[in-house]
Amino acid sequence: MDTESHADLTAGIDLTLGSDPRFGSAEAIEVRNLARYRLGLGVLARHHPHAADRLERLCKADDAELRPVMYDPVLRNAFENDLTALERQAGENGTLVGYLEGGAADVLDGLGPCERLSHPRVRPWPGHAVSWVWTDLEPGSEPERVLAARLEELMAGTLSKNGSGGRVRPDAGMLAGLSRGAELLAELLPNAGAGVLPHISLTGLVRDELADGVLNSFSGGDPLPSAVLLAPERLTDPWMAAETLFHEGLHLKLFDVLRTGSMAADPDQLIPIPWRLRSWTLSRVLFAMHVYAHLLLFRAAAVGAGPDLRARYGEPPATDFVDQATPGSQAAGSGEYTTTVERVTYLAGQASQAYGGMLTAGGRRFVDWLIGAVAPLAPGILPEPLPVQARPRTEVELEVRGYRQAQPVQVCPIPEQRELVAVTPGAPSFQWLNEQAWLIYALCDGRDLSSLRDRYHQAAGPGTDDRLGLGVAELLAARLIVPVGS
Amino acid sequence: MPTQTVELPQFPLAGNTAPSVTTDAVHERAWVPEFSSPRVQ
Structure with a gap:
């Protein structure tokens, strides 16, 4: 393939992966997360009426003011824990309110509560996204000390x-390496690469020795949300820094996607991984497949990098090698499964065929979208199509008296994405x-079935x-509607 | 307790999409993915 065709191919895949409104576009994913967050603040206000004013003020803040608060690791961890406790009707659910009553979000000026404590304040990629680096924390007041201690605790x-x-x-060299890695990533992949940076709120540096090896990096789900931690050694080469930021930023992107729709129906399903000793959960397979698929693109784009990029950032990696299989694993003896393409092909086969029935409809769409996008880079990655399984029909005898919306109704329409998010009354879930479904929900206004049917047909x-x-x-x-009379 | 009105979608509906109601699941986010490299033997 000539240089121009290769560049067109990678540019096309970059656009596909970075612009899909459900799985790729940082802007669209953030819109859904902000809608969910605002609804969640309303749920908390109902359970903590003494803090309703503070929560409502936050709810009414514009996106730019709300975003740093939502993405603050301590406050986001508290928010998710509180909502989980309410949904399960067990456990502490006032942690976020506690931080807010301590003044954590009294000032809405674009600085998140923990970032406000950092000194010096460093934003590593200001041209691309709002994010900050964990330099040092200098809390002043007691509530600030509580915040800082909690962030340390979450990291630990x-x-x-x-x-x-x-x-x-x-140090200055590490900070420069971090920014340079982000700049390279954004230049190399202006859509999929630059598009992970808005999901990273906090970047920190750590060193750790794990049972399986040396820690390179990790990123946080709800236990340490919106945060990426890297070993300083990952920043010494801009290509390695770019790839590591891409890897961890993709994890955070997928966490944000998952907040707006589940993918794995069976959380405990384990899948054998030939290059590792232990099996992985289906969720972990999806996360790894997501990264490996994008790394196929990264490496293809790197190979095609022009002389200007090479002059500024050095020679890109010329290999698809990831790392050796764990000693003692099935693949350790054979030497297989050391490359991105081998691993993503295996994981795609597991996710789509062997365990495809354990994904939600959204999960199956995700796998099909992702693997379809990178298929030109990995011959053989597309599994044999399976017979389409008819979706099990949930037969319901419609109630002649009709249906009404369960009360209280708590919704946020997102017309630009053709979706509406609602909170289930009672034990709240999004x-x-x-x-x-939005249309039918809106038509369930207490009138009888005949009326519902006529209006729906119209x-x-x-x-x-x-x-x-x-x-x-x-x-x-979903307990969003109930039969009239119930 | 205040409640909202569910407005009808104010855009033309796409053709043959089936209604779908999905939720999120905490178990999918209750972990921290680590990236480590096996020690060189």
């Missing part, structure tokens, strides 16, 4: 228990309705009774 909770790990205070067209029945069944299962 992710390090190995043998005590060998610890944070590293970044429900994401596509446009068809909007959706004739011959759509099956869809109406399916929608009603889904909304009943």
